Amino acid sequence: MTEPTERETMEFDVVIVGAGPAGLAAAIRLKQLAAEQGNDISVVVLEKGSQVGAHILSGAVIDPVALDELLPDWRDQGSPLETKVTEDRFYYLSETGGIPLPSLFMPPLMSNHGCYIGSLGSLCRWLGEQAEALGVEVYPGISVTEAMFGPNGEVEGVITGDMGVAKDGTHKDSYTPGIALTGKYTLLAEGARGSLTKQLIRRFNLDAESGPQKYGIGLKELWEVPKEQHRPGLVQHTMGWPLHDSTGGGSFLYHFGDNLVAVGFVVHLDYANPYLNPFKEFQRSKLHPRIAEHLKGGRRICYGARALTEGGWQAIPHLVFPGGALVGCAAGFMNVPRIKGSHNAMLSGMMAAEAAYAAIEAGRARDTLDAYPEALRESGTAKELKRVRNVKPLWSRLGTRLGVMLGGIDMWLNTLFPFLGHTLKHTKPDYASLTKASAAKPIEYPKPDGVLSFDILSSVFLSGTNHAEDQPVHLRLTDPSIPIAENLPEYAEPAQRYCPAQVYEVVEEGGSPRFQINAQNCVHCKTCDVKDPAQNITWVPPEGGDGPNYVNM
Numbered sequence: 125m126t127e128p129t130e131r132e133t134m135e136f137d138v139v140i141v142g143a144g145p146a147g148l149a150a151a152i153r154l155k156q157l158a159a160e161q162g163n164d165i166s167v168v169v170l171e172k173g174s175q176v177g178a179h180i181l182s183g184a185v186i187d188p189v190a191l192d193e194l195l196p197d198w199r200d201q202g203s204p205l206e207t208k209v210t211e212d213r214f215y216y217l218s219e220t221g222g223i224p225l226p227s228l229f230m231p232p233l234m235s236n237h238g239c240y241i242g243s244l245g246s247l248c249r250w251l252g253e254q255a256e257a258l259g260v261e262v263y264p265g266i267s268v269t270e271a272m273f274g275p276n277g278e279v280e281g282v283i284t285g286d287m288g289v290a291k292d293g294t295h296k297d298s299y300t301p302g303i304a305l306t307g308k309y310t311l312l313a314e315g316a317r318g319s320l321t322k323q324l325i326r327r328f329n330l331d332a333e334s335g336p337q338k339y340g341i342g343l344k345e346l347w348e349v350p351k352e353q354h355r356p357g358l359v360q361h362t363m364g365w366p367l368h369d370s371t372g373g374g375s376f377l378y379h380f381g382d383n384l385v386a387v388g389f390v391v392h393l394d395y396a397n398p399y400l401n402p403f404k405e406f407q408r409s410k411l412h413p414r415i416a417e418h419l420k421g422g423r424r425i426c427y428g429a430r431a432l433t434e435g436g437w438q439a440i441p442h443l444v445f446p447g448g449a450l451v452g453c454a455a456g457f458m459n460v461p462r463i464k465g466s467h468n469a470m471l472s473g474m475m476a477a478e479a480a481y482a483a484i485e486a487g488r489a490r491d492t493l494d495a496y497p498e499a500l501r502e503s504g505t506a507k508e509l510k511r512v513r514n515v516k517p518l519w520s521r522l523g524t525r526l527g528v529m530l531g532g533i534d535m536w537l538n539t540l541f542p543f544l545g546h547t548l549k550h551t552k553p554d555y556a557s558l559t560k561a562s563a564a565k566p567i568e569y570p571k572p573d574g575v576l577s578f579d580i581l582s583s584v585f586l587s588g589t590n591h592a593e594d595q596p597v598h599l600r601l602t603d604p605s606i607p608i609a610e611n612l613p614e615y616a617e618p619a620q621r622y623c624p625a626q627v628y629e630v631v632e633e634g635g636s637p638r639f640q641i642n643a644q645n646c647v648h649c650k651t652c653d654v655k656d657p658a659q660n661i662t663w664v665p666p667e668g669g670d671g672p673n674y675v676n677m
């Protein structure tokens with residue numbers, strides 16, 4: 125029998141999992157409220173990345189509405205957001221050309237006027253410094269693996285992952301058991317498809333009334349381009365080629381900072397063709413003249429990928445449970461047509477913080493923070509997300525051309541007549557959207573040219589990803605036989621293609637196929653957890669500090 129693990133326990137008022145914009149905004153708001161009233165409150169933020177920002181991957185064009193509310197003087201405090209949007213371009217692409225879509229036809233809520241372009245990772249690093257200056261304890265390099273429950277099933281806090289466990293489960297010399305961090309309230313700010321969030325949504329049945337959450341995979345590269353080609357403030361989005369009309373997604377390209385260009389591609393994860401390869405779609409998208417002209421003569425600095433939530437207003441689960449709440453993209457406050465979620469992530473964190481602070485002040489602990497969803501329902505975030513709520517369902521049902529056109533009309537109607545009541549539900553989760561390989565057409569992708577398009581392993585290298593080799597595989601298969609026995613014959617094992625880091629391979633061994641997991645390549649995007657058709661893969665956090673080491677993503 126194994127001895128029960130003896131853990132060190134640390135007590136806080138509020139425990140926050142994830143140092144993204146949502147978690148850090150919540151932490152800062154809690155400390156601000158306490159300072160305003162001459163009180164103190166203990167707040168800890170736990171982050172699995174080796175440093176704050178190391179696991180953050182975003183566009184990013186950032187709506188400053190949340191920063192203005194949280195830290196009104198952020199522009200004068202050395203924040204890394206310095207490039208204002210100056211030009212907004214939108215194209216529907218064919219293979220060689222593109223039709224510009226005038227911003228005149230877009231409802232005002234789609235405008236990027238007043239927004240800033242920058243790296244969300246750098247912004248989080250800066251927010252982390254602001255939080256620490258206010259007395260928040262921010263601990264990077266710590267993976268949170270479990271929640272702790274009290275006698276009535278309420279969340280008491282979290283447990284961090286053990287360090288120094290070998291692949292076979294035995295303890296290495298370096299073994300250190302995870303620690304318990306208890307809080308009056310625990311806020312989950314893990315971002316899209318959080319691993320602990322997934323457990324708690326299930327345990328508390330938080331999605332009983334919302335539809336299934338929808339996701340996309342976003343792939344991104346950071347480029348440095350020749351100075352004469354750099355157009356700081358230029359924002360460009362495209363739809364259409366190289367994706368088939370029935371597959372949602374498109375490219376983004378932002379000029380910012382010192383000769384930097386963020387270029388990326390999003391594929392909606394409800395795509396049907398199991399032969400589709402999001403990484404290769406991204407690589408070939410860069411060959412289009414509308415994109416290539418921005419990158420020519422430049423060099424890639426960084427690569428990465430991350431899932432994003434796309435379900436919108438109707439897919440947001442119930443936000444609170446006894447002892448805590450979901451904030452940011454853990455719940456899913458992404459505005460899909462705007463490709464923006466960071467401002468709502470921050471605003472939701474701030475609203476949850478206000479509810480938690482008031483509860484603690486009233487002597488409460490580990491009950492349900494109902495004031496948070498109440499505030500959210502009345503907020504600008506709700507107003508914004510309700511206006512765009514039908515765009516994604518229309519896009520999924522009708523394809524890009526018709527769906528986006530009707531989605532645009534729907535946004536106008538919801539802008540002009542906000543009390544119109546129709547809400548289209550999402551019909552199925554993304555893992556259920558694949559057609560059988562026998563009914564699908566294989567897709568031929570061009571070979572990488574090494575100039576604009578690249579192979580996957582040299583790309584993963586640029587993510588700086590690193591995992592200690594001798595540790596349990598963090599991609600858990602519920603049934604190890606499914607990839608070869610079911611997924612391979614039925615869907616040509618799509619994990620080989622949807623994973624943007626070549627973690628999954630089907631290799632020949634003794635004349636038979638074998639499913640191989642190269643866990644060390646994983647960039648923590650969570651796509652496999654979303655898209656595996658058998659829902660047989662569970663992403664769990666590896667040792668704290670492992671994973672990508674993104675610089676300015």
Ligand SMILES: Cc1cc2nc3c(=O)[nH]c(=O)nc-3n(C[C@H](O)[C@H](O)[C@H](O)COP(=O)(O)OP(=O)(O)OC[C@H]3O[C@@H](n4cnc5c(N)ncnc54)[C@H](O)[C@@H]3O)c2cc1C
Binds near residue numbers: 183315454467
């Ligand atoms: C390709 C792409 C482009 C985008 N473009 C834009 C854009 O232009 N503008 C915009 O506003 N938004 C954009 N978004 C969306 C935006 O990035 C998200 O809305 C935002 O990052 C959500 O913030 P968050 O704090 O909820 O989660 P995240 O930013 O995902 O942060 C979560 C943090 O929690 C940590 N974490 C997770 N689980 C654990 C755990 N168990 N233990 C410890 N730490 C954990 C993670 O490492 C991470 O640091 C884009 C997203 C993508 C993927």
Ligand code: SF4
Binds near residue numbers: 599627650653663
């Ligand atoms: S293994 Fe899963 S989480 Fe890791 S990079 Fe591949 S798809 Fe993303």
